[in-house]
Amino acid sequence: xxxxxxxxxxxxxxxxxxxxxxxxxxxxxxxxxxxxxxxxxxxxxxxxxxxxxxxxxxxxxxxxxxxxxxxxxxxxxxxxxxxxxxxxxxxxxxxxxxxxxxxxxxxxxxxxxxxxxxxxxxxxxxxxxxxxxxxxxxxxxxxxxxxxxxxxxxxxxxxxxxxxxxxxxxxxxxxxxxxxxxxxxxxxxxxxxxxxxxxxxxxxxxxxxxxxxxxxxxxxxxxxxxxxxxxxxxxxxxxxxxxxxxxxxxxxxxxxxxxxxxxxxxxxxxxxxxxxxxxxxxxxxxxxxxxxxxxxxxxxxxxxxxxxxxxxxxxxxxxx
Numbered sequence: 001x002x003x004x005x006x007x008x009x010x011x012x013x014x015x016x017x018x019x020x021x022x023x024x025x026x027x028x029x030x031x032x033x034x035x036x037x038x039x040x041x042x043x044x045x046x047x048x049x050x051x052x053x054x055x056x057x058x059x060x061x062x063x064x065x066x067x068x069x070x071x072x073x074x075x076x077x078x079x080x081x082x083x084x085x086x087x088x089x090x091x092x093x094x095x096x097x098x099x100x101x102x103x104x105x106x107x108x109x110x111x112x113x114x115x116x117x118x119x120x121x122x123x124x125x126x127x128x129x130x131x132x133x134x135x136x137x138x139x140x141x142x143x144x145x146x147x148x149x150x151x152x153x154x155x156x157x158x159x160x161x162x163x164x165x166x167x168x169x170x171x172x173x174x175x176x177x178x179x180x181x182x183x184x185x186x187x188x189x190x191x192x193x194x195x196x197x198x199x200x201x202x203x204x205x206x207x208x209x210x211x212x213x214x215x216x217x218x219x220x221x222x223x224x225x226x227x228x229x230x231x232x233x234x235x236x237x238x239x240x241x242x243x244x245x246x247x248x249x250x251x252x253x254x255x256x257x258x259x260x261x262x263x264x265x266x267x268x269x270x271x272x273x274x275x276x277x278x279x280x281x282x283x284x285x286x287x288x289x290x291x292x293x294x295x296x297x298x299x300x301x302x303x304x305x306x307x308x309x310x311x312x313x314x315x316x317x318x319x320x
Contacts, residue, residue, distance in 0.1 A: 002126060005064050005085050005086065008064060009040055009064065010153075010175040010176055011279035012037075012038060012039075012040060012176070013169055013176045013177065013207060013276050014040065014178070014203065015042050015157075015179075016033060016038055016041060016042065016179075016180075016182040016183045016200075017042050017044060017068060017157070017178060017179050017183070018043045018044060018053070018183065019044050019046050019047065019180065019185070019188070020043075020049060020050075020188070021047050022049060023049045023052035023053050023055075023056055025191060026052070026053040026057050027057070027059065028191070029041075029057075030057040030063050030065075031060060031193070032193040032196040032197040032200070033063060033183075033196070033197075034060060034061075034062055034063055035200075036196065036197035036198070036199070036200025037200055037201055037204050038182065038200045038203070039062050039063045039064060040063070040064045041057055041063060041065050042068040042088055042178060043057065043066070043067055043068065043079075043084070044067070044069040045067065045068070045069045045071065045075055050067070051082045054067060054082040054084050055083055058082075065083060065084060066079075066084050066085055066086035066087060066088060066106070067079035067082075067086075067087055068087075068088040068090075070087050071090070071093070072093070072096065073096055073099045075096075076096050076099055076100060077099070085105075085106065086105070086106035086107070086108065087105055087106065088108045088109075088110070088129055088155075089107075089108075089109050089110045089129070090110045090129075091110040091112075091116075091131075092111050092116040092120065093109060094119065098123070101123060101124070108127055108128060108129045109125070109128055110129045110130075110131045111128040111129065111130060111131075112131060112132070112136050114145070114148065116128070117145065118149075121149065126152065126153060127152070127153045127154070127155065127175055129155050129178075130154040130156040130157070131156070131157045131158045132159055133158050133168070134160070135159060138159060138164070138167075139164075139168055139171060142154060142168070142171050142173060145173065146171070146172065152173065153173055153175035155174070155175055155176045155177065155178055156174060156177055156178075157178040158179070160178070160181065162181055162203065162206065165177050165181075165203075165206070165207065166206070166209075166272065169273065183196050183200070184196075187199065204280070207273060207276065208271050208272065208273055208277050209270075209271060209272040209273070209320070210269050210277070211269070212267070212268070212270070213251075213268035213269060213318050214248075214252055214254050214268045215253050215266075215267055216253070216255070216256060216260070216265045216266035216267070217253065217254070217255045217256070217265045218259070218262065218264070221257055222257045224257070225246070225247055225256065225257035226247055226255075226257075228247075229247035229248075229249050229253075229255045232252070232253050232255070233249045236249060236250065236252055238251075238252060245257055245258050246258075254266075254268070260292075261289060261292055261309070261314035261316075262309055262312065262314030263309075263312045264311065264313050265312075266314040267316075268316055268317075269315060269317050270317075270318050270319075270320045271317055271318070271320060272319075274300070274301055274302070274304070274317065278317070286307070286308050287307045288304055288307070289304070289305040289306060289307045292304075292305035292316070293305065300319075301319070302319045303316055303318050303319070304317045305317075
């Protein structure tokens, strides 16, 4: 059973690794994560201040705080007592894993071999850390593991960075990616919390990869819609592409001949990650228009209108 906290982590898709020497920095650091749109902190047992940092970060509304680099049951217990909501181990540790299961604590044990994954699977776990991902084959290995471990999800860390993170996140068996690249050490040392928030926002933009798909115009009637399309095709040197209830002027504009959400028209925004994009909007309180939500044969959303409009234009999200 996946907990609500774990579901939120998977929806965000990013787990920042936190290494701090001074607990006084915990609150501004955690607040920067929330402002940056990645309200998750894996506080590692790499410094003596880790338990105090967990305690301090737990006071920040909306921040999910866990403990990482947990080597034994004593550390796991101390972390939970300090307020940790999940535990991550660097390698498969049967004692820590069993303790977390018995105490109903979310645990993501470190795995890298089929033997580790099988052991975790045998205990009923559905999510494992995959570390060090880069050294052990990265996305290629995770693709291979999807066959024998079809129900297991992974959080790869170690060798994951800004440039390759989407290669991991595109895999169906990757629940999220983690690492210190989300909060660069130079910014942490400089205590530049605003820069950390901005960097988190940059990573989210990179993950979702929002681009303008096309502009839609809503015209009452087929004849009028075709006339508008012809005009746009002439002006933009585009081909006219007729549809059942619309026309396209190349890939640039859609001209609809029927009533649609949006008094003036619609704006299509493309994204490479539809589920996380919808979760991104949901966290901002922007609701999905369920009456104008279109799915593929597997039930996955491929086009979704939002209830919010901008300047008389509706917004619809489209999967790239």
